[in-house]
Amino acid sequence: MTDPLDDLDGFTIEVPSWAYGNSGTRFKVFSTPGVPRDPVEKIDDAAQVHALTGLAPRVSLHIPWDRVEDFGALATHAKERGVRIGAINSNLFQDDDYRLGSLTHADARVRAKAVAHHVECVQVMREVGSTDLKLWLPDGTNYAGQDSLRARQDRLADSLQQIYAALDEDQRLLLEYKFFEPYFYATDIPDWGTSLLHCQALGERAQVVLDTGHHAPGTNIEFIVVQLLRAGRLGAFDFNSRFYADDDLVVGSADPFQLFRIMAEIVDAGAHRPSSGVNFMLDQCHNIEEKIPGQIRSVLNVEQALAKALLIDRAALAAAQEAGDVLGAHGVLMDAYETDVRSALADRREARGLPRDPMAAYAASGYGPTTAAERVGGTPASWGS
Ligand code: PSV
Ligand code: MN
Numbered sequence: 001m002t003d004p005l006d007d008l009d010g011f012t013i014e015v016p017s018w019a020y021g022n023s024g025t026r027f028k029v030f031s032t033p034g035v036p037r038d039p040v041e042k043i044d045d046a047a048q049v050h051a052l053t054g055l056a057p058r059v060s061l062h063i064p065w066d067r068v069e070d071f072g073a074l075a076t077h078a079k080e081r082g083v084r085i086g087a088i089n090s091n092l093f094q095d096d097d098y099r100l101g102s103l104t105h106a107d108a109r110v111r112a113k114a115v116a117h118h119v120e121c122v123q124v125m126r127e128v129g130s131t132d133l134k135l136w137l138p139d140g141t142n143y144a145g146q147d148s149l150r151a152r153q154d155r156l157a158d159s160l161q162q163i164y165a166a167l168d169e170d171q172r173l174l175l176e177y178k179f180f181e182p183y184f185y186a187t188d189i190p191d192w193g194t195s196l197l198h199c200q201a202l203g204e205r206a207q208v209v210l211d212t213g214h215h216a217p218g219t220n221i222e223f224i225v226v227q228l229l230r231a232g233r234l235g236a237f238d239f240n241s242r243f244y245a246d247d248d249l250v251v252g253s254a255d256p257f258q259l260f261r262i263m264a265e266i267v268d269a270g271a272h273r274p275s276s277g278v279n280f281m282l283d284q285c286h287n288i289e290e291k292i293p294g295q296i297r298s299v300l301n302v303e304q305a306l307a308k309a310l311l312i313d314r315a316a317l318a319a320a321q322e323a324g325d326v327l328g329a330h331g332v333l334m335d336a337y338e339t340d341v342r343s344a345l346a347d348r349r350e351a352r353g354l355p356r357d358p359m360a361a362y363a364a365s366g367y368g369p370t371t372a373a374e375r376v377g378g379t380p381a382s383w384g385s
Contacts, residue, residue, distance in 0.1 A: 004310045004311055005307055005310060005311075005341075005344055005345075005348060007267075007272070007273075007310050008303065008306065008307060008310065008348065010273060010274050011055070011272050011273075011274075011280075011303070011306060012055060012056065012057055012058065012274070012280070013055050013056050013239075013280045013281070013282065013299050013302055013303075014056065014058040014059070014060055014086040014087065014279055014280065014281040014282065015046050015049055015056045015058070015059055015060070015281075015282050015295050015299070016059070016060045016062070016089075016281065016282055016283055016284060017039060017042040017043070017046065017059055017060060017061050017062060017065070017066050018042075018062055018065060018285065018381075018383060019046075019282065019284045019285065019286060019291055019294070019295050020035060020036050020041075020042045020045040020046065020291050020292070020295075020381065021035055021036060021042065021065075021291075021380065021381030021382050021383060022035050022380050022381065022382040022383070023248075023285035023286065023287055023382065023383035024285075024287050024383070025287065029287075029382055029383065030287060030288060031380060032290065032291065032380075033372040033375075034368060034369075034371040034372030034373075034374075034375050035291065035375070035380045035381060036375070036380070036381050037375060037378035037379060037380055037381060038068075038378075038381070039061065039066040039068055039074055040068075040074065040077055041371075041375065041381075042059070042066070042381060043059055043074070043077060043078050043081055043083065044081060044371075045291065045292055045371075046059040046083060046295070047078075047081035047082055047083050048292050048362065048365075048367055049292060049295045049296055049299060050082060050083050051082060052296060052354065052355055052358035052361050052362055052365075053296060053299050053300060053303075053349075053354065053358045054349065054352055054354045055299050055300075055302075055303055056083070056295070056299050057082070057083050057084065058083060058084055058085065058086030058087075059078065059083055059084075059085055059086055060085075060086045060087040060088070060089060060134070060281055061085055061086075061087075061088055061089065061124070061128075061130075062089040062091060063088060063089065063090060063091060063117075063120065063121050063124060064091060065091070065381070071124050071127035071128050072127050072128070074128065075127065075128040075129060078128075084129070085128040085129065085130055086130060086132065086279070086281070087130060087132035087133070087134045087174065087236070087279065087281060088121045088124050088125050088128070088130050088132070088133055088134065089134045089135075089136070090117055090118050090121045090133070090134070090135050090136075091117070092114055092117070092135075092136075092137060092138055092139070093138040093182065095113075097110050097113060098110065098114070098138075098139075100147070101139040101140075101147070101152065101188070102114035102137070102138070102139055103115070103137060103139060103155070103156050103159035103160065104137075104139045104152040104153075104155045104156045104159070104188050105139075105155070106147065106151070106155070111155060111158075111159050114159065115159050115162045115163055118133065118135065118163040118166065119163075119166045121133055122163075122166050122167060122168070122171065125168075125171060126168070130171075131170055131171050131172060132171070132172055132174050132235075132236065132279060133163075133167065133171060133172070133173050133174065134174040134176060134209060134236070135163070135173065135174065135175055135176065136176040136178065136209075136211075137156070137175075137176075137188055137189045138181075138182050138183075139152070139156070139183070139187070139188040139189075140182070140183030140184070140185070140186050140187040140188055140190075141183055141185050141186045142183050142184055142185050143185055144185060146185070149186055152188050153188070156188055156189075156198065157198060157201060160173075160175075160198055160201075160202055160206075161202065164202045164203060164205070164206060167205065171205070172205040172206065172207060172235060173199075173202065173205060173206045173207070174207055174208070174209045174235040174236050174279070175189065175195045175198060175199055175206060175207070175208055175209060175235075176189070176195070176208075176209035176211055176214070176238065177189045177190060177191050177192055177194060177195040177208070177209075177210075177211075177214060178190065178211065178214035178246070179191060179214060179215065179216060180245070181245070181246065192208055192210065192224050192227070192228060195208045195209075196208055196228065196231060196233055199233055200231075200233070206233075207233050207234065207235025207236070207277075208228050208233050208234060208235055209235055209236045209237070209238055210224060210225065210228065210234065210236070210237050210238070211237070211238035211240070211246075211283055212237065212238065212239055212240055212241070212242070212251075212258075212259075212262075213238075213240045213241070213242040213245070213246040213247060213248060213283075214238075214246060217244075221258065221261075221262055222258075222261040222262045222264070222265045225262055225265045225266065226265050226269075229265070229266075229269045229271055234271065234278050235277070235278070235279065236278060236279035236280070236281050237278070237279070237280050237281055238281055238282070238283030239251040239259075239280065239281065239282050239283065239284075239298070239302060240282065240283055240284045240298075241253045241254035241255065242254060248283065248284050248285040249284070250284070250286075250289070250294055250297050250298050250301065251282060251284070251298035251299075251301050251302055252298070252301030252302065252304070252305060253297075253301070256301065256305065257337065259301065259302070259305040260305045260308050260309060260336075260337050262305070263302075263305040263306045263308070263309035264309040264312060264333065264336075266278070266306070266309065267306070267309040267310055267312070268314075272306055272309075272310075280302065282295065282298050282299070282302075284298060285383055290368065292362060292367070292368065293359055293362055293363075296358050296359055296362055297359065300345075300358065300359075303345060304341055304342070304345065307341040307344070307345055308336050308337055308339060308341055309336065311336040311339050311341070312332065312333060312336040313332055313335070313336070316332045317329055317332040317333065320332055
């Protein structure tokens, strides 16, 4: 009999460059000794996560935070460290011109500026060999009547067309939604339906990004996963955990059962395999915990949820569902969820020459104290730079 966990082969997770810099809340950004001062050092830290887990071979960049003189050299550096550059994230939320909107702004000059920023991102993608342009639209309004909701959608559709047209044939547009923040009355892409409609209007290579922190409490996220998979438009995840809002906590920390339910639907569609095109990214900021271990923990939690989802006895589940055996079907799912897969995953790692316990291996490596001693001077990277 084949081991269902063999289906983990080929599964990868993408880590964000901004997870390694200092971050905080709007109240306080705490600083940690040894955080990277530039994108090269962020890649060095991200490479540690991959070296110890074997699961995270790509790093997402954020422009302008990760702007460098020579992107080709940065890509080469990543390769030398055993990773490569993944999605390029644009930024429409840190420019005074965007106070009333960016791609939706009433002023054509501001819209053109926001479109031009994406053309720059596409150029970066060419230089680093990235195929994913990720766009989160912060635009919205604070008061009813402040602007025409409908006109904003029309302007957005037009701006997105221009960005989509700038992509090469092998590149895709990943469109992220979020139901609140930084504006509070109306958000211009608040939900998966709005994102999906824009993607469908653009073309096949426009797909939805599902950030697990971007929903109202109680939202059934796995249902959204199913719908996007059915439509062939689930482009990527931004994984993180939330208790309240967009908390960006360690993946699977707040609700490991939700993560399992999401991965159960992924497995049901075979979307954990690379051929699905779903990019399993993390979007996280570590405020008080150490950053590299925070990323290692997140990556391992995603793997663990996927492993449990692979253990679901699909035949027994289908039989119980067909028989209308409500609790029997639920029991099949829970059997998989309650299986302790930790030693099986450690065995798999060992067989691949990886440490059985990546968290312990990182602590024993001395990388943290060494970089803290070496990275003296300069400006530590921070959320927003
Ligand atoms: C917005 O909250 C978001 O989820 C987008 O993905 C941004 O690019 C990212 O966070 C910045 O941390
Ligand atoms: Mn996100």
